[in-house]
Amino acid sequence: MEIRPILSALLRNRTGALLVGLQVAITLAVIANAFFIIASRLEKIRRPTGIDTPNLIFAESEGYAPDYEHAATLSSDLALLKGIAGVVAVTSTNSVPLSGGGSANNYHATPDPKAAPIAGNYFEVNADFIDAYGLTLVAGRAFRAEEFTPVPANNDLPPVLILTETMAKTAFGAEPALGKRLYDENGKSGEVIGIVSDMQGSWLGNTRPGPQDLVFHPNGGFGKTWRYVIRVRPGERDRLLPQIEKALNGSGHGRAIIWVRPHEYWLTRTFRADRRMVVFLSTLVILMTAVTALGIIGLATFQVNARRKQIGTRRALGARRADIVRYFQLENGLLGAGGVVIGALLAYAASGWLTNAFQMPPLPPLYVLASALALLALGQLAVLWPARRAGAIDPAVATRTV
Amino acid sequence: MLGYYLRLAWLSLKRTPAITLLMIGAIALGIGATTTTLTVYHRMSTNPIAQRNDVLRAVTLDNWSADRPWDTDHPDNAPAELTYRDALAIAQGAPASRLVVMRKTSLTAEPGAGRPPFLVVVRLATHDFFPMFDVPFAYGAGWDGKADRDGEPVAVLSKETNGKLFGGENSVGKIVRLDGREYRVIGVLADWQPTPKFYDLNNGEYDTPEDLFLPFALGATLELQPAGNVNCWKPETLAGLRDLFGSECIWHQLWAELRTPAEVERFQSYIDGYVAEQKKLGRFPRRINNRLYTVDEWLARHEVVGRDSRVLLVVSFAFLAVCVLNVVGLLLSRFLGAAGATAIRRALGASRGEIFRQHLVEVGLVGALAGIGGLALGAVGLTALQQLYSSYDRLTQLDLSMTLAAIALAVLAGLLAGLYPAWRICRVQPAGYLKTQ
Incomplete structure (x- = not known):
């Protein structure tokens, strides 16, 4: 079929064609970028935590009484928690993974403090942390019980350290990290005695330190706060949580149990903004596509009604129904193609704005291509119904009033 | 028709x-x-305090490492917080109509009568906090300069905390126990929810205000632990909380009320002079870059939207x-x-x-x-x-x-x-x- 008559017909109703073309263009620009944002957020939400999240409970204890004993409370709490049937392992910890709060330090691979610092997210834990978090030891050994210092004298690095696999690579590259030393900015150092499997640290989306650049220190901290990681047998978490809360609350020590929560509490909080973005953007994408599809149907219906006589004449002159249907499909295809080309330009303009204003990565062409194809297919689908109706026009009736 | x-x-x-x-x-x-x-x-x-936007200024001093700026994306921005010694020195010497130095801590409240103790987030602030930020009171009032100087054990409760501890009634004059010490309630706030929490955007910009307010001086005398962000750049050995007070770590917020352009100018030249003096002592390795921000500018700097x-x-x-x-x-x-x-x-x-x-x-x-x-x-x-x-x-x-x-x-x-x-x-x-x- 020839395209020229279709083009000239389209040009006769320039406004209608322009309106639908613009709708397609704006829709493409928005949905290509929206799909890209949605995909990256979903990837972030679904990224494995590296720890046994479904079976982890965290608790915070804060001393307040004048006679509060910090170190003694820790050993008593650990014994109490380990004694609860269903608890697999327990460690103290300074921060909760993926909670958005934690501690970071600048390490050096050499004693020279002028060397480029290597940022690390440090976790202060005791000897049982590998089991308590549900990590695996990849190389070297775990901390020994006697290597744990409940209340360190100062902020110097402890003599022994354990790194995640990612941190080992960040600090020492391809060289084996085991047995090497990491230095702090005061020139103190600790030996790397073990490497554990990766886990997500305190902050997601950080670059210095990266989200999996973790260093484990075998010590507690200053102050009167202890936090615990309690790993329980699968399926026992919800039953054990109130029991653990009650046991800790009932044990005295002149401290308050501030909270006892499953790890998922923080995941929900941390990813709330991302979920919101996914839900909101998906809703807008669906609505926008639906409105555009309705716009296409509306224009096509108008064109069909306006051209009843012409269609009747063509049918009378020998055009088959399929020819009429194909005419409208082609017309829509042309319109869509025009819209998609402008839309692709708009999509990259929008992506440029996002990159400039928010340092977002540039839009991969695949998203534009896929969205464009989807919109073209949607256009064909939307035009089908009015086109069929055009095909069904009875030549005898349509030409009678001429 | x-x-x-x-x-x-x-x-x-x-x-x-x-x-x-x-x-x-x-x-x-x-x-x-x-x-x-x-x-x-x-x-x-x-801007939750638009009516005072023109007179309030957040104060920043560029006390950070010579090797790298505080914010690599915005190298001209000085850190949002101050060290203890600088905040205190400026609070004591700077010419301003009003001035507040503050930080966050947390304490455990004991409601007594067999009820379990609970955590209260506390703002340690000097007395101008309440009039500067138009903080509304339901009962009583804030403390005065004398209470700041003497570190009097007085407390202002938020509406919610007053509800939890005293069932919402007028509790002025009553005693609240925090970490084993007694404090006299002198004020209870009415509902106050500045959104965003403009006076401290570093620690949760949409958080609700603190549960309880205490005179700033108590933080040093009782060595109360920081509950907000503490950021350090200088290699220093810190043995416990005491060392943090003398360190180059930043963990305090400072706001000034400056009513005329002349006052703003005088304040600016005071802090510039202060930093120049400190540079002679070998501190402040970066060039002098002290800035004052109105609330609007402060919200924009922190990209709260x-x-x-x-x-x-x-x-x-x-x-x-x-x-x-x-x-x-x-x-x-x-x-x-x-x-x-x-x-x-x-x-x-x-x-x-x-x-x-x-x-x-x-x-x-x-x-x-x-x-x-x-x-x-x-x-x-x-x-x-x-x-x-x-x-x-x-x-x-x-x-x-x-x-x-x-x-x-x-x-x-x-x-x-x-x-x-x-x-x-x-x-x-x-x-x-x-x-x-």
């Missing part, structure tokens, strides 16, 4: 109910989406644009489809202006109905969002200004959608249509 036009519009809309509903629905959806995102954006960017809200705002306006384009198309085909009737009206003596007005009335009717629908959808959208925002529920309340904005937007969208089709139809030549009848 308007009544007649309205009747014509109503008849015309009733003739094609499907298209009418589609038009109203499309604009309503667009309005609903924009109202939702605009409300969140508006709430996020609102999240990126997501801005993206959503743009997307929702793009959606509204698509909806409007859609309705332009629908109206155009409707009006031109009924061009025969219009031609008869023209032939019977209706002027172009009258035809134009008649169609605009029809468009206006669609716009008004869509505005109502859009507001309803916006309310639904905000309710749905509330679950997604959870603790930020104050961000998702539809207020009067947003309701008005939604209505204005609907009328504007309706007019935008209707002007061109109405203009096109009034230019129709009646002869061409009448001939075929």
Whole structure:
């Protein structure tokens, strides 16, 4: 079929064609970028935590009484928690993974403090942390019980350290990290005695330190706060949580149990903004596509009604129904193609704005291509119904009033 | 005449109910989406203390490492917080109408009577905190300069804490036990929810204000642990909390009330002079870069309007644009489809202006109905969002200004959608249509 008559017909109703073309263009620009944002957020939400999240409970204890004993409370709490049937392992910890709060330090691979610092997210834990978090030891050994210092004298690095696999690579590259030393900015150092499997640290989306650049220190901290990681047998978490809360609350020590929560509490909080973005953007994408599809149907219906006589004449002159249907499909295809080309330009303009204003990565062409194809297919689908109706026009009736 | 036009519009809309509903629905959806995102954006960017914006200044000193700026993305920004010694020195010496130095800590409150102890987030502040930030009191008042100097054990409770500890009654004069020490309640706040929490944006910008307020001096005498961010750049050995007070770590917020440009200038030259003095002592390795920010500037510097809200705002306006384009198309085909009737009206003596007005009335009717629908959808959208925002529920309340904005937007969208089709139809030549009848 020839395209020229279709083009000239389209040009006769320039406004209608322009309106639908613009709708397609704006829709493409928005949905290509929206799909890209949605995909990256979903990837972030679904990224494995590296720890046994479904079976982890965290608790915070804060001393307040004048006679509060910090170190003694820790050993008593650990014994109490380990004694609860269903608890697999327990460690103290300074921060909760993926909670958005934690501690970071600048390490050096050499004693020279002028060397480029290597940022690390440090976790202060005791000897049982590998089991308590549900990590695996990849190389070297775990901390020994006697290597744990409940209340360190100062902020110097402890003599022994354990790194995640990612941190080992960040600090020492391809060289084996085991047995090497990491230095702090005061020139103190600790030996790397073990490497554990990766886990997500305190902050997601950080670059210095990266989200999996973790260093484990075998010590507690200053102050009167202890936090615990309690790993329980699968399926026992919800039953054990109130029991653990009650046991800790009932044990005295002149401290308050501030909270006892499953790890998922923080995941929900941390990813709330991302979920919101996914839900909101998906809703807008669906609505926008639906409105555009309705716009296409509306224009096509108008064109069909306006051209009843012409269609009747063509049918009378020998055009088959399929020819009429194909005419409208082609017309829509042309319109869509025009819209998609402008839309692709708009999509990259929008992506440029996002990159400039928010340092977002540039839009991969695949998203534009896929969205464009989807919109073209949607256009064909939307035009089908009015086109069929055009095909069904009875030549005898349509030409009678001429 | 308007009544007649309205009747014509109503008849015309009733003739094609499907298209009418589609038009109203499309604009309503667009309005609903924009109202939702605009409300969140508006709430996020609102200056909660606009009435004092011009006199309040957040104070920053560039006390950071010589090797790298505080914020590598914005190297001109000094850190948002100060060391203990600098905050204290400036608070004691700087010329300002009012000045507040403050930080966060947390303590355990013991309600007694067998009830379990609970954590209270505490703001340690000097006495000007309350008048500077227009903090409303339900009972009592804040403390005075003497209480600051002597570190008196007095406390101001938030409304919520007063509810938890004293059942909401006037508790002024009563005793509250915190970490084993007794404090006398001297004030209870009325409801106070500045959103965003402008006076401390470093520690949760949409957090609620602290549960309890204590004189700043108590933080040092009782060595209360910091509960907010502590950022350090200098290699220093810190053995316990005591060392933090003398360190180069930053963990204090400082605000000044400066009522005239002259006062601002005097304050600026004071802090510049202070840093110049400190440089002689080998501190402050970076060039002098001390800045004062109004609340508006402070909110802008901290980019409190999240990126997501801005993206959503743009997307929702793009959606509204698509909806409007859609309705332009629908109206155009409707009006031109009924061009025969219009031609008869023209032939019977209706002027172009009258035809134009008649169609605009029809468009206006669609716009008004869509505005109502859009507001309803916006309310639904905000309710749905509330679950997604959870603790930020104050961000998702539809207020009067947003309701008005939604209505204005609907009328504007309706007019935008209707002007061109109405203009096109009034230019129709009646002869061409009448001939075929």
